[in-house]
Amino acid sequence: MRKLYMKRLSVILIFFGLTQFAMAATTKTDADSAYQKNQYEEAIKQYEAILQNEGESADIYYNLGNSYYKTENVAKAILNYERALLLRPNDADIRFNLDMAKSKTVDKVIPTSEVFIVTWGKNLVNWMGESQWAVTGIGAFIVLLIGLSLYIFGHKLILKKIGFIVAVICLTVSICANVCASKQKEKLVERTGAIVMSPSITVKSTPNESGTDLFVLHEGTKVYIDDNSMKEWKEIRLEDGKKGWLPASSIELI
DSSP states (O other): OHHHHHHHHHHHHHHHHHHHHHHHHHHHHHHHHHHHTTOHHHHHHHHHHHHHHHOOOHHHHHHHHHHHHHTTOHHHHHHHHHHHHHHOTTOHHHHHHHHHHHTTSSOOOOOOOOOHHHHHHHHHHTTSOHHHHHHHHHHHHHHHHHHHHHHHHOSSHHHHHHHHHHHHHHHHHHHHHHHHHHHHHHHHHSOOEEEEOSSEEEEESSSSTTSOEEEEEETTOEEEEEEOOOSSEEEEEOTTSOEEEEEGGGEEEO
16 A cells, blocks of 8 residues: 555656646746747746746846847846856857947946956856866866876887877866866856946945945946945945945845
């Protein structure tokens, strides 16, 4: 009797799981369909629901950004493009749409100049996402082992040389891939970027309304949170180095 009950319960759970999966797939299809029919508000609701139920996805963030852009909500569009770019930093389409949305913002912040090696390092890290770098690192390590095997057990000198060269190259690639994967994971876990969501907001010199007015920011501008210790206020930094305090309610974390 107990076995029969457990069997029925398993069947119910499997059926429920398959039903949930089908509903999720249908929701994604409906969201895409709504977008294609220019029903952008409905598409936004559908994409937001998918993110809430299934977690983060570069594709969903990208489509959600497109939907917000079509409704002329530039701040929300930039926010979702930035989130998509975090998950897929080498996607040219996401970056193009993000740049297009940024061109419609009021604030034109010019980043401070960097040393060439720093810029090169960032570009290398953003060449692939965390999972892609991880796969690359694992693949390079496997080939490294093959190269070492040739070097150690090869009977001919040419095989030993090839094995040694392959091992050195793959060791370098493996180390580089693991470092880049670690950097990408750090960006995903310790998110400090945020987007200004208020139409306009005054940056203060101290974390209160009585602080001195420093400058004004407008919706869609990207900032970085330097001090996250307070609930109501956040110390922010612009890409040009300017700093100040903003109400936490005026920004949304990427």
